[in-house]
Amino acid sequence: MGQVVEFLNVLNQEPWRFIIGAFAVLNLVLGSSAVLVMAERKVAGYFQLRFGPNRVGPRGLLQPLADVIKLLTKENTAPGRADMWIFLAAPIAMLLPVAVVWMVIPFAPETVVANINVAILFFVAITSVGALGVIMAGYGSRSNFSLLGALRGAAQMISYEVPLILSLLGVVMLTGSLSLVDVVNAQGGGFWNWYLLPQLPMFITFYIAGLAETKRVPFDLPEGESEIVGGYMIEYSGMTWALIQAAEFAGMALMSAMTTTLFLGGWQPPIAFLDLGQFNWIWFAIKTSVVIFTFQWIRWSIPRLRMDQLMDLGWKVLTPLTIVWLVVTAGAMLVF
Amino acid sequence: MLGEERKLREGAPTLSGRVSARLANPDIRDEFGLEAMDMNMGPQHPAMHGLLRLILELDGETVVRCDPVMGYLHRCQEKIAENRMYPQIVPLTDRLDYLAGMMNEHGYCLAVEDLLDVEIPPRAEYLRVLVSELMRLASHIPSVGFLMLELGAFTPILYAFREREQIQSYFEAICGARMMFHYIRIGGVKADVPEGLLEEIYEYVDGLGARFQADLVELVVGNEIYISRTKGVGMMTPEQAVEIGVTGPPLRGTGVGFDSRRDYPYSVYPELDFDVITDDAGDVAASFRVRIKEVFESIKIIKQVIEKMPEGAVLGDTGRRLRPKEGDGFGRVESPRGEFAVHVVSDGSDSPYRVHYRDPSFANMMLLQEVIPGHYLPDIMPIMGMIDPVSGGWDK
Numbered sequence: 001m002g003q004v005v006e007f008l009n010v011l012n013q014e015p016w017r018f019i020i021g022a023f024a025v026l027n028l029v030l031g032s033s034a035v036l037v038m039a040e041r042k043v044a045g046y047f048q049l050r051f052g053p054n055r056v057g058p059r060g061l062l063q064p065l066a067d068v069i070k071l072l073t074k075e076n077t078a079p080g081r082a083d084m085w086i087f088l089a090a091p092i093a094m095l096l097p098v099a100v101v102w103m104v105i106p107f108a109p110e111t112v113v114a115n116i117n118v119a120i121l122f123f124v125a126i127t128s129v130g131a132l133g134v135i136m137a138g139y140g141s142r143s144n145f146s147l148l149g150a151l152r153g154a155a156q157m158i159s160y161e162v163p164l165i166l167s168l169l170g171v172v173m174l175t176g177s178l179s180l181v182d183v184v185n186a187q188g189g190g191f192w193n194w195y196l197l198p199q200l201p202m203f204i205t206f207y208i209a210g211l212a213e214t215k216r217v218p219f220d221l222p223e224g225e226s227e228i229v230g231g232y233m234i235e236y237s238g239m240t241w242a243l244i245q246a247a248e249f250a251g252m253a254l255m256s257a258m259t260t261t262l263f264l265g266g267w268q269p270p271i272a273f274l275d276l277g278q279f280n281w282i283w284f285a286i287k288t289s290v291v292i293f294t295f296q297w298i299r300w301s302i303p304r305l306r307m308d309q310l311m312d313l314g315w316k317v318l319t320p321l322t323i324v325w326l327v328v329t330a331g332a333m334l335v336f
Numbered sequence: 337m338l339g340e341e342r343k344l345r346e347g348a349p350t351l352s353g354r355v356s357a358r359l360a361n362p363d364i365r366d367e368f369g370l371e372a373m374d375m376n377m378g379p380q381h382p383a384m385h386g387l388l389r390l391i392l393e394l395d396g397e398t399v400v401r402c403d404p405v406m407g408y409l410h411r412c413q414e415k416i417a418e419n420r421m422y423p424q425i426v427p428l429t430d431r432l433d434y435l436a437g438m439m440n441e442h443g444y445c446l447a448v449e450d451l452l453d454v455e456i457p458p459r460a461e462y463l464r465v466l467v468s469e470l471m472r473l474a475s476h477i478p479s480v481g482f483l484m485l486e487l488g489a490f491t492p493i494l495y496a497f498r499e500r501e502q503i504q505s506y507f508e509a510i511c512g513a514r515m516m517f518h519y520i521r522i523g524g525v526k527a528d529v530p531e532g533l534l535e536e537i538y539e540y541v542d543g544l545g546a547r548f549q550a551d552l553v554e555l556v557v558g559n560e561i562y563i564s565r566t567k568g569v570g571m572m573t574p575e576q577a578v579e580i581g582v583t584g585p586p587l588r589g590t591g592v593g594f595d596s597r598r599d600y601p602y603s604v605y606p607e608l609d610f611d612v613i614t615d616d617a618g619d620v621a622a623s624f625r626v627r628i629k630e631v632f633e634s635i636k637i638i639k640q641v642i643e644k645m646p647e648g649a650v651l652g653d654t655g656r657r658l659r660p661k662e663g664d665g666f667g668r669v670e671s672p673r674g675e676f677a678v679h680v681v682s683d684g685s686d687s688p689y690r691v692h693y694r695d696p697s698f699a700n701m702m703l704l705q706e707v708i709p710g711h712y713l714p715d716i717m718p719i720m721g722m723i724d725p726v727s728g729g730w731d732k
Contacts, residue, residue, distance in 0.1 A: 048494040144375045148397065148713070217488060218561055226383040226486045227714045303487030303561050306714045307397055 021113030022103065029099045033249035034064035040249075040296055047300040074238035079142055082235065086140035091236070091243035094133030097126045098250045105257050106181050108267045108281035119180040120172060123258065124165050127213065130251070131157040134222060137244070138232035149231020152307060153222030156212055159314045160219075164209035166322035167202040170329045171195050171262050184266030194265040198332075201325045203263045205318045207291075210255035212314070214248060217299040221307055256291035260284060264291075359395045372400050379408050383486050383717055386727020390704070394713065402708040402716075404701060409731035417691040422448055422658045425691065427518040429678075432695060433726045434515055435475040438467045438507075439671040440693075441520040446602055446667025447678040448522050451660035457649045460524035461604045466641045467510065467519060468603075468669070469634045470537070473544070474503040475672035475724075476627045476634070480552055483624060483721035487565050495551045502540065509533055522658065524651035538642045541635045553628055566621035570707050570719040573618065580706060581699045584674025585630065586722050589623035591616045596670040607644070610637050620718040627724075659686050673697055673724055697729030 011020060038053065041063070045052025053060035078087055104119035106112040116122060131154045138150020172178060174195060175186045187194045196203055212219040222231045233244050260266060264287045267280040276282060305313070359365055359372060372393040378384035387408035393401040413432060417425045429444045430437035442464055449456065481496030504514045510529050511519035519526050556562055572582075574590045587594055595612040597605045613629040615622040662684045668677040674696030683689040700723045707719055 044490075048491050049498070050494070144373060152397075220488065221714075224488070224714065226488060226717055229382060300491050301489065301555075302559060303484055303489040303565060305561055306565060306712055308712065309564055 018113065025102045025113055026099055029102055029250045029253075030246060032253045033246040034068060036249040036253060036292065037067060037245070038064045039292070040299075043293065043296040044300050047297075068242075071239055071242040076238040076240055077235075079235050081142045083140045083142065086136045087235075088240065090133050090137035090140055091240050091247065092133075093136055094130055094247035095243050095250065097129040097133075098247055098254050101126050101254055102257075104180055105254075105261060106184050106266055107284050108278055111278070111281060112181060115179065115181050117177070117179045120168055120178045120183075123180075124161075124168070127251075127254075128157075128161055130213075130247075133247070134232050137236070141232070141235040143235055145228045145230070146232050146234050148228050149222045149224065149234070152224070152228075153215065153232055155307075156215070156219060156221060156310060156314075159311060160209045160212040160318075163205050163314060163318035163322050164213060166319065166326065167199075167205040167209065168262065169322075169326055170199045170202045173326075173329055173333065174198070180261055180266075184261060184268060187265040188268050188272075190272055191265065191270040194263065194268075196263045196265075199263060199325070199329070201321055203259075205322050206263065207259060208313075208318060210259060211295065211298065212310070214251040214255050214295075216252060216295055218302050218304045219310060220304055221310060224304065252292060252295055253288070256288045256295065257284075259291050260287040359400055370395070377716070383720065385720065385725050387731070388725075388727065390716070392713070397713045399708050399711055399713060399716070402704055404704045406698075406701070406730050409727050411728065411731050413732045414691050414693060417688060419687065421686045422660070422688065423522055425688070426521065427516065429693075430516045430518065432693060432728045432732055433671065433673065433676070433697065434728055435478070435726055436471045436671045436673065437515070437517050438464075438471050438520055439669050440676055441517065442468055442603075443667045443669040443671075443676045443678045444680075444691075445520050445522050446669065447665040447680045448658075448660065448667075450665030450667060451663060451680065451682050452522070452654065452658075454523045454652045454654050456524055456652050458604070458646045459528075459648045460650045460652070462641050462645045463525045463529065463650060464520055465603050465605065465608070466537075466638060466645075467507070467517075467525075469637045469641070470503050470506060472634045472672045473541075473631060473638075474500045474507075476631050477548060477552070479627060479672070479721070479724045480556055480624065482724070483566075483620075483718060484556055484562070486717035486721055487562065492552055492555055495555075499544065499548065506533065506537055506540075521651060523654040524649070526651070528650050534642050534645065538639060541638045545632055545635050548631060557625070557628065563621065565714075566619065566624065566718050567617075568619050569711065569715050570620045570703075570722050571618055572703070572707055576706065577618075577703075580702045582674070582703060583699065584670075584672070584696050585623045585626040585724075586700060586703070587674065588612070588614045588626045589722075590618035594675075596668050596675050600668055602667070602669065604641075608637055608640050620722040623722045657686060659684065668694075671696055673726065673729070674700055693732050695729040695732050697723070697725040697727075698732065701725055701730050 010016060038060070042052040042060070053063040056062040056066045078084065101123050103113040104116060104122055106115070134153035134157065135150050138146040138153070141147075171183060175183045177183065215222050223233065224231055228234070233241060236244055267284040269275050269280065269283050359370060364370065372395055375392045375394055376389060377392055378389040379387040384390065389405040389408070391403040391405060392399055411431070413428060416428060420428070426441050426444060429440035432440050477499050478493065478496045481493035484492040507517060507519075508514050510533070511517050511526060572590055574592045577587050577590045578592060583594065591614055593612045593614045596602070597610075598612050610633045613626045613633060615625050660682045662682055664679060664681045666677065666679050668675055670676075675694070676696055677694035679690075679692040679694070680688050681690040703723060704719070708716055711719070
């Protein structure tokens with residue numbers, strides 16, 4: 001017994017703690033995207049008054065497994081004139097940044113792979129690399145439809161970075177720290193302490209910008225399947241396509257987790273007596289799932305915008321709104 | 337008749353004003369080395385109805401030129417008709433427009449009946465109007481869903497198809513087919529409807545209006561994004577529309593109240609009370625407002641038809657072998673897409689010398705070249721939705 005405890009203690013020290021944590025988080029990212037595909041299809045089914053997947057396994061629960069097997073056995077095709085290195089590296093360039101950011105998200109008290117003091121900066125810096133992957137995919141495919149999709153995607157992602165980052169600043173000002181652990185700790189004590197209420201406009205901005213960053217409806221113009229037939233991912237098939245999809249779903253999970261962490265109190269229970277100690281990750285999971293569900297709700301309800309309307313919303317509505325609310329927050333902090 | 341309702345809307349954008357100013361200006365074009373990007377949209381493109389191919393010239397996402405290329409379906413309907421006897425042509429007309437097949441049958445039968453001395457029983461006339469208006473419902477309701485699908489929302493189409501499936505099951509009860517019908521015959525209709533079906537249809541359309549309003553109209557028409565995607569898109573003046581030969585909801589969306597049912601009355605339409613819906617805006621949103629209101633008008637017509645339905649035979653006597661006199665016959669009906677007209681020339685034999693279809697899908701497609709330049713690439717989708725074409729029609 002003593003040896004086991006000693007072994008566990010060793011594992012809890014650097015660098016083992018980091019290696020095991022990284023491995024666990026990577027699995028979580030890939031696993032969550034498989035589960036999210038399933039959830040997406042089920043939610044769509046309920047919205048559209050049909051069943052959704054219900055054949056593989058009990059209530060269709062093994063569908064993700066079947067999907068993975070199918071995608072693994074499909075042929076990876078590429079256009080003859082494609083720039084192969086760029087074409088193949090693009091899915092990785094899309095997935096990796098999303099996976100890496102999970103390292104800094106606190107799932108429960110003490111349960112964070114890397115508690116760094118610049119976690120928010122890290123999040124901002126790493127997620128913006130995703131635009132590069134989109135450009136690589138679109139350019140590498142050598143197709144006009146892909147190129148249009150990639151240009152739309154890059155323009156959209158870069159434009160919405162601005163309101164996204166500005167909307168984070170309110171939280172940073174209130175917490176006085178760039179560490180996500182500090183952000184969550186500052187929201188303890190009950191749901192009235194969450195940043196949702198004092199930072200409501202910022203929350204809305206962050207949520208909308210998150211939808212745009214993850215290229216979800218109504219901002220799925222880079223993909224635009226009825227206009228540019230899949231955009232930057234039109235030429236991808238089999239596992240390379242699956243990696244792009246995984247990146248999108250993991251991105252959605254990440255944005256939901258960030259929304260939870262920044263505005264909904266992270267792992268903090270809504271009322272203090274519901275504290276579950278180390279099991280507070282359940283609160284984190286519930287809140288993240290609710291946010292993910294709203295993402296899916298929007299996806300299956302409304303059509304997509306046009307490029308100029310998308311830009312209008314980003315630059316003429318969300319960006320000024322965040323700037324105004326930054327001034328309001330700063331003023332309130334001076335007064336109170 | 338058209339004259340008094342034709343009016344020029346002030347300030348409508350002209351074609352030259354809408355194409356990309358950057359490419360049109362040689363100074364800017366040469367200085368920055370700008371050139372248009374050629375792009376083929378279709379024939380495999382998922383949002384191009386059937387086998388339409390658009391050759392686009394793009395400046396960024398602005399369409400500078402749009403050339404529709406048709407003919408991939410290659411059907412030769414009119415030629416085939418010359419080699420068949422008159423009654424054998426009726427089922428072929430279904431294939432022109434698989435969303436409104438019975439309207440086409442009706443148009444063709446009207447043209448042949450124009451050549452013949454045949455009395456059509458009143459019950460047959462009422463049944464023809466009944467199936468025609470059900471057809472209009474089965475075409476207009478999904479077209480609202482299709483527009484949303486093309487704008488990127490998938491759910492409305494499934495709600496729309498629920499209604500279409502129900503209407504199709506009535507067609508199945510009436511004539512045995514769900515898509516290629518062959519119900520309307522020269523001189524009447526094939527058979528009477530099964531007992532109790534009229535009451536069932538009445539009950540169904542009675543509830544349809546509220547369901548359509550709740551499931552589709554409120555989901556679609558109140559949607560901010562839907563409004564921003566369709567308002568001001570595909571603008572045309574009444575003059576332009578009449579010149580091109582547009583009919584149906586896109587024409588009525590520009591304010592021209594032309595409807596064959598009222599203006600060239602056929603069948604029992606003069607005995608029925610219904611309104612011709614018009615809208616002044618002349619854009620995609622207007623044509624869809626017209627479609628949505630027409631759904632309610634059709635419901636009104638179906639209820640009246642069932643209430644007034646007389647008893648009696650359903651097929652007149654056309655003789656064993658159909659041989660119309662020499663001459664030509666003409667029939668026109670208002671199909672969901674616009675006016676469908678048939679011109680039949682007879683040389684006195686038992687097959688026609690020449691058949692010509694004036695198909696609304698084909699005529700309305702002539703809009704594309706005029707309306708699309710100057711719009712963004714994603715605007716092509718709502719404009720296609722406004723025309724609501726069926727490929728069997730334009731490739732007749």
